[in-house]
Every structure is written in C-alpha cells, then in structure tokens.
Amino acid sequence: MSYRPQASHFINGQYVDDTDGEPFDVIYPHTGEVIATLHIATAAIVDAALDSAKAAQKEWTALSGTERGRVLRRAADIMRARNRELSEIETKDTGKPLSETLIADPASGADALEYFGGLAGTLTGEHIPVAGGDFVYTRREPLGVCVGIGAWNYPIQIASWKAAPALACGNAMVFKPSEMTPLTALKLAEILHEAGAPAGLFNVVQGAGSVGHSLITDPRVDKVSLTGSVPTGRKVYAAAADGIRHVTMELGGKSPIVVFDDAHLENAVAAAINGNFYSTGQICSNGTRVFVQDALYEKFIARVAARMDNAIIGDPMDETTTIGPMVSARQRDIVTNYIRIGQDEGARLVKGGKMIDGDGFYIEPTLFADVTDEMTIAREEIFGPVMSVLRFSDEQEAINRANATEFGLAAGVFTSDLTRAHRVAAAFEAGTCYINTYNLTPVEAPFGGMKASGVGRENSKAAIEHYSQLKTVYVGMNDVEAPF
Numbered sequence: 001m002s003y004r005p006q007a008s009h010f011i012n013g014q015y016v017d018d019t020d021g022e023p024f025d026v027i028y029p030h031t032g033e034v035i036a037t038l039h040i041a042t043a044a045i046v047d048a049a050l051d052s053a054k055a056a057q058k059e060w061t062a063l064s065g066t067e068r069g070r071v072l073r074r075a076a077d078i079m080r081a082r083n084r085e086l087s088e089i090e091t092k093d094t095g096k097p098l099s100e101t102l103i104a105d106p107a108s109g110a111d112a113l114e115y116f117g118g119l120a121g122t123l124t125g126e127h128i129p130v131a132g133g134d135f136v137y138t139r140r141e142p143l144g145v146c147v148g149i150g151a152w153n154y155p156i157q158i159a160s161w162k163a164a165p166a167l168a169c170g171n172a173m174v175f176k177p178s179e180m181t182p183l184t185a186l187k188l189a190e191i192l193h194e195a196g197a198p199a200g201l202f203n204v205v206q207g208a209g210s211v212g213h214s215l216i217t218d219p220r221v222d223k224v225s226l227t228g229s230v231p232t233g234r235k236v237y238a239a240a241a242d243g244i245r246h247v248t249m250e251l252g253g254k255s256p257i258v259v260f261d262d263a264h265l266e267n268a269v270a271a272a273i274n275g276n277f278y279s280t281g282q283i284c285s286n287g288t289r290v291f292v293q294d295a296l297y298e299k300f301i302a303r304v305a306a307r308m309d310n311a312i313i314g315d316p317m318d319e320t321t322t323i324g325p326m327v328s329a330r331q332r333d334i335v336t337n338y339i340r341i342g343q344d345e346g347a348r349l350v351k352g353g354k355m356i357d358g359d360g361f362y363i364e365p366t367l368f369a370d371v372t373d374e375m376t377i378a379r380e381e382i383f384g385p386v387m388s389v390l391r392f393s394d395e396q397e398a399i400n401r402a403n404a405t406e407f408g409l410a411a412g413v414f415t416s417d418l419t420r421a422h423r424v425a426a427a428f429e430a431g432t433c434y435i436n437t438y439n440l441t442p443v444e445a446p447f448g449g450m451k452a453s454g455v456g457r458e459n460s461k462a463a464i465e466h467y468s469q470l471k472t473v474y475v476g477m478n479d480v481e482a483p484f
C-alpha cells in the first residue's frame, strides 16, 4: 500500500514542497509500512504560509458574510462528494476502520463547513441606544490570522472544526496537522480552494512541535487553536500568552460515565462500549471511568464482556471491521504499559489486555473491573481501548468521585430518574454532559472542556465568539461640551 500526496504543504492556493525540510514518514498502522514521505516545513515555508494568509485575509474579509458562506457550503458539498476517497486516506493515515471514517470523519468536517457557511451571513453587531440620543453600535470583526494545530485522532474533522468557524468570521488560517497524520488536512485545503476560497486563505504546513511553536510565536498571528494533550496545551497556551493571542484549547480528558441501578442496562453498556472502544479508544471525550452502582455492577461487567466478543478486530479497509490498530507503535506501547500498571496495581482484568502479534499496531480491547480512584489507570489519560469499571453506592459519592480529577471534558449519567439525571448533569464539572447517551458531538452543540481539559468552545454559535472580536463605535449626536 502506498499513497502519494501531491506535496508536503499547501500554501497560497497550491501544493508546495521544500526538500530542505527534514523528511518524515507516514506509516500505515495496519501493516507498519511507510506509505508516504513528506518534509517538515522550513522557516521559508512557514514564512510563506503566514504571508499568504495575511494577504488573503484582507481580500476575504471584504466579502459579505453570505459570499464567504457560499464558499464554505460549496466546500461541504465537495467534501461529501469525495467522502469515500477522503475516508480511505484517513483510514490509511490513522488506522481507524473504514466503517468509522466513512460515516464520522469527512462527514463531520462537511457538517462544520455547512453549518458555519450558513451562519456566516448572519454575523452582526448590535445597536445600543445611550443617553441624550447618542448611540453605540458594535461591529463583529475577524481576529486576523489564526493558527490551527491538530491531534492525530480525527485529522480532517479537527482541521474542519477549526477552519469552518475561523473562515466564516473572516479570518485566514495556517493549519499544522499532527506529524503522525498529515494527509487529509491537505485535502481540506485543496477542497476549499476548489470551492472558491482565495489563494492563501487556508494553508497547511507540516511538522512537529517546533513548527507549531514557530507559528504560534509569530507576530503575524492573532489566534491559536490547539487540539492536543494537556501538557502540550500548557506549552502552547503559555507561548500564545506572551503575544497576548486569543486561544482555543481542546485538550485531554478522563471522563466519567455514571450508571445508576435504575439505568437501561443495554443502553448504558452500548454507550460505555462506544465511549471506550470507538476509534480504538483514541477519543478525547471517552468515558474511561465507568462508575456502576452496586446492584447493577456485576451484571454490567458481564454484559460489556459478552458484547466485546462481537468486536471484529483487523484490517481497517475491510468495512466489516469494528476495531482497527492503534495509530502508532509508540501509542500501542504506551497503552500496553498502562494495562500492565493496571494489573500491577490490583485491577481485575476481565477481558483483553494483550498486544496482538503481527506488523500492525494492534491491541485487544481491554476491560478492567474493581478499579479504584487512586489507581493510575483511573487517573491518567490512556488514549487507547481500555475501560475501567469502578463500583459506587450513592449519588453524592458518585458525583464527588466523578469530579475528583484535573480534567473536565465530558461526563455521562445513565438513570431512569428524571430529576436525578438533571441534578447529576448540573453537578458534573465537565464541558459536555450526556444523559442516557454518550459521545455524540453534533455541530449544532458547543463542545469543549472545563478545568484542565480546555479553554473555549468549538462548534455551535459559541465558536463564533472565539473567532471574532467586537469593536464598539460610539456615535455622538450632540455638541461636545468641555470644562474650558
């Protein structure tokens, strides 16, 4: 298997390369083969990307919102028309099964382009009457040049979730995908260009943290939006702070799902399976601490274990596969190490737990029971297919334990008691909470973290606040008085 991207970067409306940049390989996680080799952006590439973004932003912001929106909606249509091709590239890049990428990745990117395309023409300021017939109006203005930095788990979705609101508001963007999964962001750039975006409006440059750092510290940059881990978030936030840049931080999690005795068992089991094993567990908002009340505890574990037997692990290009490999050998080894720690610290390994032999980066979906709050697997983000089940007795205890973490990305509650459901959702310290379902992220709903899990919100009208700024214009209607 191989894949030939046109070039490493997309700048000023075209694919470009600079072979002075250090080469890096793109690896197909199913086989470990190198499928493409790209180059890390040199200083000249970064410079060209930022210059072209700066120039394109002026042209773009002079259009009406409706005209900008038309480009985004056209891009959404192109993305949908090319869904299979894009999904196949995403599967080669990430190892996620085609059964997922065909429905979840470009499709979610297209939703964002369509949604924010629709909003673009509605963005306005307001008229504010003040004393003496004077008035104030506000103008909603773009920030300028935004930098987007992506994680490797949802490459085209992350790029689109950042580009769509940024562009709708009249900004330009330079996007750096994760060095692990550099391919589909280039396709987004190509599609936006084909849809009529001016050259330079959305640029893609490749590289790891040092390229990200050079972008976010450049004086031409007004905003930084990162999707990544908490440790990276700390560094990026600090670097952006030095230049007083706007930020959006979409970071990691260790989210709880609380299952009460009166819950619909199969729904709770299905949600825990989706919220731990979809994308081979490589999802930021996964509900990796599943608290189950006493009376349902053993039944819940038995049902999860039984349903895990139906997982189809293997070739991600086979559309019947439901569990693909981990993104990399490194990530597989990190997860395997956590599984060993879980066993050493006394958690009960109910199912899975082993690496699967072969060239691909496979690991068995893993279920731990009798996990306690102080165990490492209950405290740290594993980012792999490892579910930890913890036992609880009463509501307040469950809430306290669910919130006893530095993270606050998502949380879920399963119960048939209506008032309890809302009471628990209100008590969760998490940005996105679910009642009797889990991990759905429609573009219409705000998504983002509390506490260490992030700053700002993606998706929904809330994202507009994070990609625009208000200018106040005071209009004097009276003579100006002065004391002398």
Ligand code: NAD
Binding pocket: 149, 150, 151, 152, 153, 154, 176, 177, 178, 179, 207, 208, 209, 210, 211, 212, 213, 216, 227, 228, 229, 230, 231, 232, 233, 235, 236, 249, 250, 251, 252, 253, 283, 284, 285, 381, 383, 409, 449, 453, 454
């Ligand atoms: P990571 O933090 O290692 O890298 C994220 C991105 O930041 C990469 O593009 C990387 O090159 C870049 N980067 C690293 N150091 C940098 C620096 N000093 N300056 C600028 N850029 C730098 O994360 P990852 O391993 O790619 O992704 C997994 C993490 O992402 C998990 O913690 C997961 O929870 C999180 N995530 C969060 C969300 C969300 O929406 N909250 C979504 C997906 C993933």
